[in-house]
Amino acid sequence: MRFSRAFIPTTKEAPSDAVLASHIFLTRAGFTSQVAAGLYNYLPLGKRVLKKIEQIVNEEMNKVGAQEVDLSFVTPADLWEESGRIEKFGKELLRFRDRKENLFVLGPTHEEMMVNLVRNRVTSYKQLPLNLYQIKTKFRDEARPRFGLMRGREFVMKDGYSFHATQEDLDREFEMMEAAYKRILVRLGLDFRVVEADSGAIGGSGSKEIMVIADSGEDTIAICDSCEYGANVETAERASRSEVPQAPESDFNKFSTPNVKSIEDLEAFFKVDAYYTMKCVAKKMHYEDGDQVVLFFLRGDDDLQEVKAVNAAEALEVEDVSEEELKALGLVPGFMGPLDMDKVPCVFDTSLKGATQMICGANEKDQHFVGVDMSVLDEALFADIYTAKEGDGCPHCEGKLLYKKGIEVGHIFKLGTTYSKPLKADFLNEKGQAEPLIMGTYGMGISRLIAATIEQHHDEKGCIWTKETAPYSVNIMVSNIKDEAQLAFGEKLYQQLQEVGVEVIIDDRKERFGFKMKDAELIGFPFTIIVGKELVNGNVQVLERATLEKRAVFAEKIFDDIMERL
RNA sequence: CGGGGCGUAGCUCAGUCUGGUUAGAGUACCUGGUUUGGGACCAGGGGGUCGAAGGUUCGAGUCCUUUCGCCCCGACCA
Numbered sequence: 001m002r003f004s005r006a007f008i009p010t011t012k013e014a015p016s017d018a019v020l021a022s023h024i025f026l027t028r029a030g031f032t033s034q035v036a037a038g039l040y041n042y043l044p045l046g047k048r049v050l051k052k053i054e055q056i057v058n059e060e061m062n063k064v065g066a067q068e069v070d071l072s073f074v075t076p077a078d079l080w081e082e083s084g085r086i087e088k089f090g091k092e093l094l095r096f097r098d099r100k101e102n103l104f105v106l107g108p109t110h111e112e113m114m115v116n117l118v119r120n121r122v123t124s125y126k127q128l129p130l131n132l133y134q135i136k137t138k139f140r141d142e143a144r145p146r147f148g149l150m151r152g153r154e155f156v157m158k159d160g161y162s163f164h165a166t167q168e169d170l171d172r173e174f175e176m177m178e179a180a181y182k183r184i185l186v187r188l189g190l191d192f193r194v195v196e197a198d199s200g201a202i203g204g205s206g207s208k209e210i211m212v213i214a215d216s217g218e219d220t221i222a223i224c225d226s227c228e229y230g231a232n233v234e235t236a237e238r239a240s241r242s243e244v245p246q247a248p249e250s251d252f253n254k255f256s257t258p259n260v261k262s263i264e265d266l267e268a269f270f271k272v273d274a275y276y277t278m279k280c281v282a283k284k285m286h287y288e289d290g291d292q293v294v295l296f297f298l299r300g301d302d303d304l305q306e307v308k309a310v311n312a313a314e315a316l317e318v319e320d321v322s323e324e325e326l327k328a329l330g331l332v333p334g335f336m337g338p339l340d341m342d343k344v345p346c347v348f349d350t351s352l353k354g355a356t357q358m359i360c361g362a363n364e365k366d367q368h369f370v371g372v373d374m375s376v377l378d379e380a381l382f383a384d385i386y387t388a389k390e391g392d393g394c395p396h397c398e399g400k401l402l403y404k405k406g407i408e409v410g411h412i413f414k415l416g417t418t419y420s421k422p423l424k425a426d427f428l429n430e431k432g433q434a435e436p437l438i439m440g441t442y443g444m445g446i447s448r449l450i451a452a453t454i455e456q457h458h459d460e461k462g463c464i465w466t467k468e469t470a471p472y473s474v475n476i477m478v479s480n481i482k483d484e485a486q487l488a489f490g491e492k493l494y495q496q497l498q499e500v501g502v503e504v505i506i507d508d509r510k511e512r513f514g515f516k517m518k519d520a521e522l523i524g525f526p527f528t529i530i531v532g533k534e535l536v537n538g539n540v541q542v543l544e545r546a547t548l549e550k551r552a553v554f555a556e557k558i559f560d561d562i563m564e565r566l
Numbered sequence: 567c568g569g570g571g572c573g574u575a576g577c578u579c580a581g582u583c584u585g586g587u588u589a590g591a592g593u594a595c596c597u598g599g600u601u602u603g604g605g606a607c608c609a610g611g612g613g614g615u616c617g618a619a620g621g622u623u624c625g626a627g628u629c630c631u632u633u634c635g636c637c638c639c640g641a642c643c644a
Contacts, residue, residue, distance in 0.1 A: 009576090010631075011576095011578090011593090011594085012577085012578090012593070012605060013577060013578050013579095013593075014576070014577095015577080015578090016572085016579085016580085017572090017637045017638090018637095019637085019638080034636090036636085037635085038634065059577090085644080088644085089644080091567095092642090092643075092644095108644075109644050140643080140644090142643065143567070143641080143642055143643075144567095144640090144641090144642075144643085146637085146638085151643085159644095190644085218643095262576080313642080314578065317642090319641085320641095397605085413644080440615085441644080443644080459616090479602080479603065480602055480603090482602080483602090510604095511601040511605085512601085512602055512603085512604085512606060513602070514603070514604030514605055514606085515604080515605045515606090516605090517604055518604070519603045519605085519607085532603060533602095534603095535602060
């Protein structure tokens with residue numbers, strides 16, 4: 001490509017509404033441009049990067065026997081009715097009617113479409129397993145798109161779906177896909193972690209997220225500092241505590257505690273460690289048939305993890321609840337306790353099971369119980385509802401948990417029969433009995449990977465593309481195109497590299513040295529060969545973008561030199 | 567969806583509080599000249615329904631009402 005003919009509109013200034021480095025640099029360097037909230041154009045450079053990532057994904061999918069398909073973007077609303085997700089997705093589904101007034105939905109993900117394709121075509125265990133995928137534009141009318149390509153409404157996703165006769169076979173496929181996803185991320189040159197994730201309301205028996213490590217990530221993950229364990233903080237576990245603070249000693253008693261409401265107040269008032277106090281967090285839980293306030297009890301030094309709370313209470317959603325609402329239910333904010341609590345359901349963190357010497361609210365204003373023995377509540381609902389904290393012990397080894405920020409670029413799911421059942425996608429097993437197909441689903445955000453790559457690989461000058469993702473591997477920068485020797489040398493090298501299939505661009509613009517260097521650094525070509533004033537001495541220079549090191553090379557050796565480094 | 571901010575040249579912004587020449591700067595773009603190793607310089611030039619609609623006024627970019635869009639925080643996010 002000739003830079004002089006290329007559509008690469010770079011700018012010196014950042015767009016005023018960009019916050020993230022990836023958004024700023026992808027815009028400034030002319031990879032993408034914004035159209036509306038969450039909608040972006042891919043310019044030539046952006047499109048090239050997109051295709052590179054797609055190519056890597058295709059190669060790795062083919063290696064594991066997944067077959068590429070392309071399902072229609074516009075999907076009949078009927079299918080979404082059938083699966084029940086037209087309600088669940090709500091406004092995120094962009095709906096519209098065609099000229100015949102039929103209702104359609106722009107595909108936000110394609111479980112329904114894929115099951116529809118496969119049902120009645122795959123009808124025997126002999127046809128299984130089957131793994132189909134596509135790389136396609138998706139549309140979700142997000143309430144709040146943001147951060148450029150990171151969270152668009154329209155975005156490119158690789159979505160794959162596998163079909164199996166048995167759970168064991170799904171487990172095998174799931175592991176294989178996890179390995180394939182890891183290979184993709186390695187090839188892309190990204191620092192990532194595969195972590196356990198919440199399976200939530202979708203059900204299924206497990207899911208993992210592929211997180212690119214970056215401070216700008218929207219997810220918090222807890223990872224072990226010595227083993228492979230990692231989990232989204234929404235679901236992270238910890239080892240039970242090896243050391244516990246000195247327990248207070250007291251007989252069961254009611255104590256007057258005027259205005260002592262918070263855990264800090266209790267610690268100070270009773271001079272005990274928060275470990276022996278009981279925290280009560282009230283939440284309003286949403287269910288299909290209405291709302292219900294639920295009390296969640298934890299040790300005073302723990303925090304409620306809302307996603308775990310939703311799962312424990314088998315609710316759909318969680319919402320905060322006001323003091324007024326609590327009072328209306330006859331509860332006493334600041335002094336709520338588990339004993340004789342008959343007004344609303346309660347969930348107890350497992351760390352409270354059998355706990356003794358606890359201090360908790362007495363459900364009366366300015367009153368607490370001390371010396372509480374939790375074994376009286378053994379029949380209550382216990383579940384893990386704590387938030388694993390940084391520094392907690394790893395559940396699998398002796399290590400400690402660290403918090404990191406991650407960008408979720410992939411999510412793989414063991415779906416089971418969540419979709420095949422409602423959509424009646426059955427196959428006949430060896431005994432001739434009909435069973436629903438057992439499914440896995442595997443998503444990867446292709447456009448988000450572009451943003452994630454730059455979040456992890458940039459400096460104050462601009463993008464730093466890796467070898468596999470760069471729009472062009474080599475940029476030949478002719479310092480002064482009016483210098484005939486420089487131009488001729490650059491053109492010749494350009495031809496040579498093109499002939500051997502190197503993706504090369506020649507900066508033959510009538511611009512000054514500094515201007516072209518700034519662009520080269522902003523765009524982030526891995527190598528820029530500077531053909532400039534040193535040519536008269538038989539030298540050119542190679543700028544390596546990642547390190548910004550400039551290296552002199554004999555002009556006659558430059559072809560071999562660069563080929564060696566690609 | 568709740569809270570906040572912002573819409574003026576392709577881009578970044580000043581001007582709005584306190585209404586009053588022909589609406590400005592930088593940058594980008596075009597022409598000519600000089601320059602050529604870190605986003606050059608000089609001269610000339612093109613480019614605006616001041617987001618939109620309505621209102622107040624002799625007069626509105628500026629005041630009022632409505633509305634649309636974009637960004638940020640939160641809620642939400644298979």
